[in-house]
Amino acid sequence: MDFSLKAMLPEIFLATMTCVILVLDLYLSDRFRRVTYLLSQVTLVFAAVFAIALWDNHFVLMGGHFVSDKLAVVLKTSVFIVGFCIFTYVYDYLRERDIRISEYYILALFSMLGMSILISAGSLLTLYLGLELLSLPLYAMVAMIQRQNTASEAAMKYFVMGALASGMLLFGISLIYGSTGQIHLDALPVAINMAEQPDMLLLLGVVFVVIGIGFKFGAVPFHMWIPDVYQGSLSPIVLFVATAPKIAAFGMLSRFLWDMFGAAPETWQSFILIMAVLSLLLGNIAAIAQTNIKRLLGYSTIGHVGFIFLAIYAGNFAAGAFYVLAYALMTLAAFGILVVLSQRGIEIEDITDLAGLDKQHRWLAVMMLLVIFSLAGVPPSIGFYAKFVVLSALVDAHVAYLAVFGLVMSAIAAFYYLRVVKVMYFDEPTQTREITIPHGTNVLLSINTLATWVLGILPGGLMAICLLLY
Amino acid sequence: MEIDWLKFFFYCYAALALFGATMVIFSRNSVRAVLFLVLTFVASAGLWMLLQAEFLALILILVYVGAVMVLFLFVVMMLNMNLSPLKEGFVRYLPLGILIAATIVAQLVWVYKNTDMAALHLGELAQKPADYSNITELGLALYTDYLYPFEIAGVILLVAIIAAIALTFRGPQNRRSQNIAVQVATRKDDRLRVIKDVGPDSDLKA
Amino acid sequence: MLTWLSIIIILAPLAGAISVGLLGRVMGRPPAHWITITSVAISFAASVWILGIYIAQPFEVFEKTLYIWGQSAGIPIEVGVYIDSLTIAMMCVVTFVSLMVHIYTIGYMCDDPGYQRFFAYIAFFTFSMLMLVMSNNFMQLFFGWEAVGVTSYLLIGFWFKRPTAIYANLKAFIVNRVGDFGFLLGIAAVFLVFGSLNYGEVFGHAELLSNETLTLWSGTTVSMATAACILLFIGAMGKSAQVPLHVWLPDSMEGPTPISALIHAATMVTAGVFMVARMSPLFEQSTAALTFILVIGGTTALFMGLVGIVQNDIKRVIAYSTLSQLGYMMIAVGASAYAAGVFHLMTHAFFKALLFLGAGSVIIAMHHEQDMRKMGGLWRYMPITYITMLIGSLALSGIPPFAGFYSKDSIIEAVKLSTIPGAGYAYFAAVAGVLVTAIYTFRLFFMVFHTKPRMDDKTKSHLKESPWVVTVPLILLAIPSLVIGYILIGPMLFAEHAFLNPSLYVLPQNDVLAKLGEHFHGALAFTLHAPMTLVFWLAVGGIALMWALYIKWPGIPEKIKNHFSIIYKILVEKYGFDIFNDWFFGKGTRGVGNVAWKVGDIKIIDGAMVNGSAHLVGRIAKLSRYVQSGFLNQYVQIMIIGLLGLMSWWLYAWVG
Secondary structure, three states, X not given: OOOOHHHHHHHHHHHHHHHHHHHHHHOOOHHHXXXXXXXXXXXXXXHHHHHXXXXXXXXXXXXXXXEEOHHHHHHHHHHHHHHHHHHHHHHHXXXXXXXXXXXXXXXXXXXXXXXHHHHOEOEHHHHHHHHHXXXXXHHHHHHHOOOOHHHXXXXXXXXXXXXXXXXXXXXXXXXXXXXXXXXXXXXXXXXXXXXXXXXXXXXXXXXXXXXXXXXXXXXXXXXXXXHHHHHHOOHHHXXXXXXXXXXXXXXXXXXXXXXXXXXXXXXXXXXXXXXXXXXXXXXXXXXXXXXXXXXXXXXXXXXXXXXXXXHHHOOOHXXXXXXXXXXXXXXXXXXXXXXXXXXXXXXXXXXXXXXXXXXXXXXXXXXXXXXXXXXXXXXXXXXXXXXXXXXXXXXXXXXXXXXXXXXXXXXXXXHHHHHHHHHHHHOOOXXXXXXXXXXXXXXXXXXXXXXXXXXXXXXXHHHHHHHHOO | OOXXXXXXXXXXXXXXXXXXXXXXXXXXXXXXXXXXXXXXXXXXXXXXXXXXXXXXXXXXXXXXXXXXXXXXXXXXXXXXOOOHHHHOOHHHHHHHHHHHHHHHHHHHHHHHHOOOHHHOOOOOOOOOXXXXXXXXXXXXXXXXXOHHHHHHXXXXXXXXXXXXXXXXXOXXXXXXXXXXXXXXXXXXXHHOOOOOOOOOOOHHHO | OHHHHHHHHHHXXXXXXXHHXXXXXXXXHHHHHHHHHHHXXXXXXXXXXXXXXXXXOOOOOEEEEEXXXXXXXXXXXXXXXXXXXHHHHHHHHHHHHHHHHHHHHHHHXXXXXXXXXXXXXXXXXXXXXXXXXXXXXXXXXXXXXXXXXXXXXXXXOOOOOOHHHHHHHHHHHHHHHHHHXXXXXXXXXXXXXXXXXXXXXXXXXXXXXXXOEEEEEOOEEEEHHHHHXXXXXXXXXXXXXXXXXXXXXXXXXXXXXXXXXXXXXXXXXXXXXXXXXXXXXXXXOOHHHHHHHHHHHHHHHHHXXXXXXXXXXXXXXXXXXXXXXXXXXXXXXXXXXXXXXXXXXXXXXXXXXXXXXXXHHHHHHOOOOOEHHHOOOHHHOOXXXXXXXXXXXXXXXXXXXXXXXXXXXXXXXXXXXXXXXXXXXXXXXXXXXXXXXXHHHHHHHHHHHOOOOOOXXXXXXXXXXXXXXXXXXXXXXHHHXXXXXXHHHHHHHHOOOOOOHHHOXXXXXXXXXXXXXXXXXXXXXXXXXXXXXXXXXXXXXXXXXXXXXXXXXXXXXXXXXXXXXXXHHHHHOHHHHXXXXXXXXXXXXXXXXXXXXXXXXXXXXXXXXXXXXXXXXXXXXXXXXXHOOOOHHHHHHHHHHHHHHHHHHHHHHHOO
């Protein structure tokens, strides 16, 4: 057993600092609330640095419950970076509305700790615990701001369905454990291979586990929470719920389907395909009828999940990893802009709230335009490249008809994305208002937005990293 | 015929647990539902006892039955919820629910029937010696092999506490405490307001 | 070193374009032009630097893949550079002309509200053109090809409030699509044969092309070389405006004049010529394709020139002259005298940019009046423009020692020696074209600068020479138009190690320039030999004729017009290409569209398929909203049904 805790430094540091912030925050008066914010940011920066430092090593610690490999490093670092951006974007929003900042940051930090544990899970047990640690703060965050009843409703739905999905996941895990007697991910492939004919209990367990994964991603038919939660909660919460957990969920997916069942893709492929096709269909078509921008982005998320699952179906996990990172980057910018725009007593809820944005704040409109185009997959944005990688993976896997299907679906998607652009640029603003963005937020948001295009033009580096993971 | 008492008790407890769980759903009175849940827990404790996990069985009774469920009972009684409106859709969805549940159960049973249980890595449940300490073994497992999951579970509990507080805490301004100094220093103008200009059409006139 | 220089060359204009495009409104006018001019100047300097490196120590080719963008079905999609003498020549020409146009634009666009947008566009155009020129693979070439097309589209329609501009840019876009379609098919054919899109690999195995055949329909086969080359050439016809895909170029004059100079004269339209020269190893494989090029080039050179004679819009005259000169270049490459084609491309870039910018200068002075019938006698008011335009006109007409003479004469001599079928026709067209060129050029020159002033008094009172930002580029362009032919003809075409030779591939039996080179005894001798050729006297005769008709006896042109009204009418209607296109393609597609709409859409789709697909999508969307009712128990139900579905599927797949 290796007791070198160096490999766990990101988690240990994150946990410790979160507790420190939690205690410190109790003694801070409201005037010094900024300290909480700054400390949270410092925590994330250091956690990211510690994570990156582990790049070249492969650790298995804690009796096999903890794994640190390249996948863990990449996903953790992405989670921390995304978290850093989120914290910056939401600070002024929370400040202006007198919402208790500390709770948001502390819960989010705990959630990111859960993501980190989930990503680094070496056994089914830690996988489950990480998932719970990830989800619990999310439920609380959705419910926390009770300015509107929809928040409690959304939280309730999220919680009940989340509990159900967790139950299914746990049931699946217990079936796998019961069938193989193993809970360690590295031991499971051996156990599975030992049995020439994998037995039925194990295979049934896979069904349940895949459902658990599908729920976390929001794949059809386990997507029902997404539109309601996105619409019901405030933008800063959605910003968090929509981005970082998806990266972690990809970690979970990768641990299950690649580390454990990578050698036997036929055990899970068909479920992933069903969910992918349904998600693409429903996500993109239902989005057309939406008038609420957050709900629209929710459905578009479902559509993107369809693409991620298509990549997984084709067996190209690297493409999936690229897509999920691209998705996180784009969604971060999209919701980030919505958060920044919601100021001076105005919440951006409907698409029409964006009317005439071009005339109110030109640069924000340009950024939104860039992000929307990227989400729609206009070349040469990162959204386009991610789709391109997935589609060519499908072609390589000799399922070109799925590639065509994906193409058609992204063409439909372009329709509702363009509607947002049309409203921003060609509709008259309903009210004249002045939008001010704090300097730091503006810079970070601009970098974020431009990154969606720069990485689309020069995707080689990120793609190379993704290829190293598998 | 030799009766396998172990099996006999197993089926007794299992039946009891299933009955309790069913009644939790079907009972009309919420207090009774909670009590049936207690029954389910007790039956599960019995099952664990049969597996020679005495410590866990007792902890289950102590913690869940003794503490959690009692707390639950208090909450349910204090809220005095009327469950009947919540059950309105029950009958409407019952046939579909039963159909789905039955199909799933049928499939599960089918899978179970078609699984070669002997091939599973289940291992025979060995009869432990009399001085075998459940607590020691549990402690050893928890603090060596399963230290990491154990700690994560601890963090989850911490988060649960924080989340609960975050959801219920309304801020210090809601405290109903007495401030004597303010009460003494108060003046008539602070408490009384004279409404002038009562017009002829006002309701106050009548 | 070369890698870094080439990266700088490509990225500097892009950086300028992006920064000005995004922040132009914020930064205001002066920073906008300073940033873009600096970026293009950097590119130009770096190009010259590479030229210096090459001259100091010639290298065969420098090829490097800078970045692998992605990979699809085993084909890497790369960004790379391929630097050889041809690339270097193009780089220098493009960046130099672009720099001149950037400076000139300050003066020309000074009162236009879209000032910053314009600079962003032309900087982006420079970037695209460099991508096209420096590419090391067909994919990137196609990217550059399309990117210059898009910028051209945007710039023709720059004044998007004019309906004619919108019509013109739409026309350019559509006509170019026709060419691009052929081009794309050509690239596909290349990939089919070689399994690679990299220049190095393709050119290295060029002979593979002639071994393959393509079956059109049973019994009729063509050599793959012919098919691929003609398809690629169709792309070039679109971009380089060869008959019958030339119709967009005259209309593109709706764009601002600097654009006409940069894109529609000096650089973009020559991309076709460049491409054929670049692909010389492929085109050499097919005599049929070369014949095709010769015929098309010859037709364009002569007949488009003729149309130029009857135009009255100053820019349109130059536009038709551009068409005609592009025809010359095509004749050259068709006769396998690739070096002569590229040489003419270079000299033409300088003097044609000069002519356009000069015309622009005139247009500024005339307050955006472009009709030559309302000009006249301008030499008095704008001496610098006058002199530089004179230089440009002489160069265009091919009078020694101006640049155009050397390149054009080499082409004519080369095609005379060529044995490729069609060379005879092309030779005739080229020779006749010389007379035509001289006629339209000096018709324009005399009508604008000499003869009696015909403008109204108000305009006349404001006539003055243009500001220095306009005249300096004119002068800077006049210098190469004057001397570059004399200086470069030896090193470019006939020297022992001619500059372009390493990049071009010519079969020995086609190598007319080598034959021509045997009689070449230096530029001076070449110049002195001129008066002994028919071509020279044709040019001089043309000029003299115009002098006679427009200055000495100004009444005659009207009489000629009346006497030969049929010919005049044909020329004014440009042989009816536009009428035919409007009638056949415009009306025809609208007709087909109408039928498809009435039968297909209304009856089949709207009727049978639930009121059109959009409606269908809307209905599905409504249905899904109905499912997303907001009731938690329904949500959970759906999840459970999902579970049931997956389980049943699993049982079915694994057991049943």
